[in-house]
Amino acid sequence: MRATTDFADSLIPAMSLDSPSDNAMTALYRVALGPVNTAHYLPIFARFDATGRTTTSWNWAACLFTLNWMVFRQLWSAALVYVAAAEGLALLVFGMGRSFLQWPQGVEWGVLGAFAVLAFAVPGLYGNAILHADIRKRIARALAASRTVPEACAVLDQQASSRKRLHIVVLANLVFAAAAAVAYLLLPQSGVTARTWDTAVTVAEAASAASAASAASAASTASTASATATPASSAAEAAPAPASASPATETSPPPPPPASGVSTATERADVPLPVAPPSAAPKAPVTKVVPPAPSASKATTAPASSKAAAKTAAKPKTPTASAALSAATPAAVGTTAGYYINVGLFADEANARKAQARLLNEGLPAFRQELNNSNGRRIRVRVGPYDSRAKADAAAASIRAMALDAVVFKQGR
Template sequence: MPDALPGELREDDDFTTALYRAAIGPVSTGYYLPLFTAWDSASRFKPRWNTTAGLWTLGWLAFRKMGGAALAYVGALVGSMLLVFGIGRLFFDLSETGHITMFFTWLLTAVLVPGLWGNAWFHSHCRKRMTVALAAHTEVAQSCAALARQSSQPRRAIAVGSVQLGLLVALGLSALQFSALMQHAGIKMAGVTPATPQMASGKVKEMPVMAASAPVAVPAPKPVSTPASAVAPAAVAAKVVASAPSTAAKSAAVVAVAPAAKVASRPASAVAAPIALAGRYGVNVGLFAKADNAKNAQAKLEAAQLPTQVDTLQMKRGPRTRIRVGPFTTEAQA
């Protein structure tokens, strides 16, 4: 005998089979009808894999009009993600491999649960609809006709699939646009000269100063020899005075000097290292290729109420603006 259409009664049908056929609808009736009737006959549920429910869960739930189950599924996904990747990271210090393993475990669970229990969800949904239809009508034929009108039709599958495909395309385009923006931002960041890479790399040989991590003495641009036995008068405190290497070893005192506004690109041949001047100590902040970056750094230092010195160094790759903090009276202050 040919199969009856959803909502129609066959002569060899019992009422339950006819109601199931009407509730399932014309899509995949041959898959669900034997399964549901077998479960009712055996009075127990036996899991059976449903590929559509496992891989296309939200679309399948929307097609079968199981809105409550769809909301519960989304809530479970979001809740488990927050629990595993949010709160879980606070208590477990996992490596990168551990995080990847947790993600794939979560993804596999999100596929296996609806794939194995999706049929049971749909079976329960059909039985609820059958109960409502029987309560609303006096005859089984009328109940079957009502269930058939409410069942999922092929055109609904096309509509749901189109919407989901559109969402996937929009998500893909958004991901591409976000990736392009991140690359553009990375290029801009690469073009900004950092504050201290020259000092960290050790390639800037023209800078006659010590490393920025420790207080250093401010070099003098025009060293002038001072006898060891001479005592500087008070008027000389505003001039730059330094002893030559041969005289400095024998000197008993060093005259305090004011910092220089500009330093030549090459130090004097007699000066092999930065000269520590009594009462005048400074700390290097950095070299800047761009004037705007130097101004920003100077503004931040001045906002912190720190004395600053700005000068220009002529280097192989062009002029560089050097910023130092100082002068300080003692090395401890620097």
């Protein structure tokens, strides 16, 4: 992967075996990386600078602990891209894949496994290159904001990843693992309680239904017995009075009709009696199940209100964040008002890098500027800015002692 020309390249010379800036750049890299695993990264960064390009190299920390490694090394942009890519791919597989593509379960697991391999392999292969590019940007910002290399080292030391930061990351992982374990232990117990409550309600409903059915059968048996006794008594009354049999036949039904009356009475007794008890029986379980509904509505209303409050609270913070970003943007190199020293104009970029490296080794704030004119591309090397003419003249004298040109001029103000 070819290294691109950026703001960092205009301030930081490339490292090579014959360049006198190796010591200065190594010191800057060492301070920017911090005390954790510095010896592992310095040879890799030296190889990148010597070849002028970043190549793939394996990083176990970036492979196995990707997000933790990015948080520890303060690679915020890379971490955001990594999380967004992981969420997007998961949504693609389990959201659109199931709704529109209708993949079989085996295909879903295969795609998920491929994404998991990429999630570990890509950070492992390109982790060193990503860290190298970010460290170079930090060094460039520190050199632009400082007047000497020691001041830049002090700025980088404040921003470097320390052992205290490593301990905080490890502690955060332990807390997260403990919270996940507690949630795993508590959730099954609540599920068992809910299933026990549902079983108790079902048993109560079954018992009430059984009692209602037994009461209905007992009532139907009693009505059948009373209906059977009614025609027997009417027949006994009709036997001593044969003369009044004709009026009796006119006013009361004959003996066969009472039998049909018994069946109709039995049907009437059978129809309403089973219906009435079940209507009263379910009332007990219904009263037990209905009361939790208000708490559920309150529970759903509370997260909704909290989400709305969080959105309204997050909106006013947007201007502050944008203002902080705009304030943190460094000024362009060579635009600050003050006294500068023109060292030379080079047609060969390698010569310009060597001149800048010699100046940086002497503790002078040297930088390069690219110019395009009728003669072609030129690289200008300057030193500064300085607050006073006296400081600029003193620096110019030291530059002339190095057999380099030094022309002092004033810019701005």
